[in-house]
Amino acid sequence: MDLNRILLERFGYESFRPGQEEVIRHLLDKRDTIAILPTGMGKSLCYQLPGSVLEGSVLIISPLVSLMEDQAMRMRQNGEKRVVALNSFLPYSERQRIMGQLQNYKFIFISPEMLSQEAFSRKLNRIRLSLVVIDEAHCISQWGFDFRPDYLRIGDFLKLKGRPPLLALTATADEKVLNDIQHYFKMEKPIVQRHSLDRPNISYSIVEVHSSQEKTAWIKERVAQTVGPGIIYASSRKRADELAIELQLEGIAVQSYHAGKEQDDRSIIQEQFLMGDLEWICATNAFGMGVHKDDIRQVIHDHLPPTIAAYIQEVGRAGRDGQPAAASLLYMPTDEQTSSFIIQSDMPREEEIRHYHRMIGEGHSPGSASELASLTETGKRVLDYYMEHYSLEEILLKFHRLSTEKNEQLRQMVQLVTGGLCIRQRALSYFGEMGGTKPVECCSICGLETVKWLYEKSIKPSAAEKFSWDERITNLLG
């Protein structure tokens, strides 16, 4: 098949980006494929092209409603009209209508939760699928086990005999994430298409301080003196708000972003950041997925991310245009305990698990049993999944392992920060890469010259060049 001709005729591109053609060929050969490609390397083409030549529909499982809406909108803008994002944003009647004629859509975006619904998966089983895509597939590791158990149920759905090839897409995957993807999505001898995670234009630095006031002062000075746009990652919503206010008082165009804000506000803030109306964003880890902004110059961490994979993912949002970018992480020794607490806090404790299990065994309804066992709503739904699949002893063992794993991952992150080794090399070796040539501005361990470009604040674009408010709202509404 002449893929280059199809690429030009249907998509208008002269040539493939690195990795794309290989992934597409694997899929056309009916092989399960895991593609680790940096964001902005045209991941969506990897399923759009095969989808357009194969018979049947492409099912794309996406972690966020906003992400699927965004991608569906882009596809429609590019002329593909047979695309639909099925989610709770749609009125019930509309959803029913779409479900009734599902086979007429070429590209169907859904969440893992939607896939778990009987009515929907039955419908889906009756139509012909040419390809199943799991976008941002690392979410299985990040969320599946203790937060969004429906990620684990995707595998149950895919068990069906004669399913089409499966494509798992992600930008960052360490060995554990790769194993989780293969195992829980029940992939068969998948081909792994990798692209190096090294980003030579990003320089890393670790800044050791002794209090959060010192962190605040450092951030204020840094943001005042150096170029944006940038993202500041904080560990709590409160801290993100607090930093945003501090910086606003300095006259910086900045807003905070976290899950405690209204969805509409979140969309507008993200859009303003993309358009350049906001120079900085102070955010929790809620910010990032689906943010297509190439010119982010800095990422600052006010806290310790829970894993190296999460850290590299957040840092990787800088410098996608290939121009120099700086990643700075502020660290004080007590940060380890704070991070440790956060990652352990939502996991059900052994006593709660035993209690819940006993109450269900005695015939209490899941609702009342979870209340009696003082479980959170999330904890309950997670346990419900495990109780459908495992015995009590197996569940306890699984949670024990999960907890140990989380601590170990955090320990590795601490090691990256305090170990005194080259940060780039240490991070790359964590992903099993040897590390290529060392850039001049590598990291604070290797020694950074005064990074001059950081202090060359450019003139801001005039307001006239930007979109008007009305246009922006129209864009938001798609």
Add this chain to the structure above:
DNA sequence: CGCACTAGTTATAAAACTAGTGCGGTGCTTTATT
């Protein structure tokens, strides 16, 4: 677990201690007996 904040303590007054308290991330889905 650690941090920020509050209330209570001291004792011829105000600020400085101490003990106690609350808080800490990520998202999907809700179609029914009133």
